[in-house]
Amino acid sequence: MNLSMNYRDFEKLLYFFEIREKDVKNMLFLGQILLPYEEEFADAFYNNLMKFDDIKEFIPEEKLNKLKTTIREWYRKLFSGKYDSEYFLYLLRVAKVHVEEGIPPHYIIVAMNFVSRFCTRRIARFFSEKAKKFIGQFECESSETEILEDFVLEEVFERMEDLTRSLRKLLALNEDVLVSYYVDSELRMFLESGKFERFTINFSKKFALFVDVAILLGLMLLATFVVVLFGIDISHVFHGDLSHGLIAALGDLLILWTVLELLNSEIRFMLGGELAVSAFVSVALAATIREALVVSLEHDKPIEFKLGIGFLILIQGIVYGIVKWFEIKREKKRGKR
Incomplete structure (x- = not known):
């Protein structure tokens, strides 16, 4: 699942x-x-x-019980105190379902507004009852009662806030x-496409995942x-x-290091990060450097061949530097946001 966000985004x-x-x-x-x-929340949420009349085409009556179970689960997780990568992935799965069902994103905003109002009212009711019960324990004159009420209400208000x-x-x-999740351009195209286009996009996503695994x-x-x-x-x-032996082994270690870097880059990409293009260039550069090290020991090779390898290393080094410069520049821009 290629998402527009990754774990680092969630930490941010x-x-x-x-x-x-x-x-x-x-x-x-x-x-x-x-x-x-x-239970009251689940019923009130869907009521x-x-x-809204147009929501019924996205949430038919036969799906209501299942959706109530889903919203109860979301409600419990909201107050679980566990807001980590698992919670992040759970929210993305919820968003994915909304997208696949074609539910317009503005209903998410409407829903969050309702949740806020529902919870705030019950929080206010809870503290109001607690405050009345607390004040009722004291038998004071009217002036003292007013002072006590003002003090309690101020404390209650601060806690509620x-x-x-x-x-x-x-x-x-x-x-x-x-x-x-909706903002992602790929998903917007998915929502606006027809059945054949959606099938093609879904197939291409699965094929892309297959290629990633193959790589x-x-x-x-x-x-x-x-x-x-x-x-x-x-x-x-x-x-x-x-x-x-030593020169060739040194070149092997260089290639192994770059392959490891490329492997880590591919793993980050599959987890939702960006693919470091410089890792690909570094593998080619390392392989060429190894070849140059080995050729330097072979005296029967013509000087033109050796110069050609040297020139190739120079070109690859320049390309690697340019690509790396763009990656660093992009990372700095992202850090300033």
């Missing part, structure tokens, strides 16, 4: 929305207040959505992740061959060809 979201340990504790506390309303602030942060995080396996196989080649070149050392 936690930072951007200022979700800290205090917010996690607040959400756990809110769970004690709001989780008992789980609120069903007042702190809790609802944490709630708003988590709801904003959910909304951002879910809506961001990954190929790189693993290539790394194995390089290790074998390294062993063969080392064996030359013990057969009297010391200089050739």
Whole structure:
């Protein structure tokens, strides 16, 4: 599943929305207040959505029970206090279902607004009842009662504001992740395409995944061959060809290092990151350098051949430098955002 976000993006979201340990504790506390309303929430959530006539074409009556189960699960996870990569992937799966069902993204915003109102009302009710119960324990004169009420209400208001602030942060995080899934240009094209186009896109995605796996396996196989080649070149050392064995083995290690870098780059790409093009160029450069090292020991090779390899290394080095420069520049721009 090629997404427009990755794990690093989610960590940035936690930072951007200022979700800290205090917010996690607040959400756990809110769970004690709001989780008992789980069934009521699920019913109210879909009753609120069903007042919009056009939503019924996306959520037919026969799917209502299943969707209520889904929203109850989301509600529990909201107050679980576990906001990590697993939670991030869960939100992406939820977004994927919304996209596949063709549900317009503005309903996500409508839903989050409802969740905020539903929770805030019950938080206010909880603290109102607690405050009344607390004040009722004291028998005071009217003037003293007013002072006590003002003090209690001020404390209650501050606590409620702190809790609802944490709630708003988590709801904003959910909304951002879910809506961001829609923003991806590839998914927009998918939503606007016909049945044949959707089939083609789905097939191409699966084929792309197959190719990615094939590349990954190929790189693993290539790394194995390089290790074998390294062993063969080392064996030359013990057969009297010391200089050739050491130079060739050094080149093998260089190739192995670049293949490992390419393997890690491919893994990051499959996890949703960007593919480092410089890794591909570095493999070609390392292979050419190894060839140049070996050729330098072969005196029967014409000087033109050796100069040609040197010129090829120069060109590859320039290309590698240009590609790497663009990657670093892009990374710096991203860091400033």
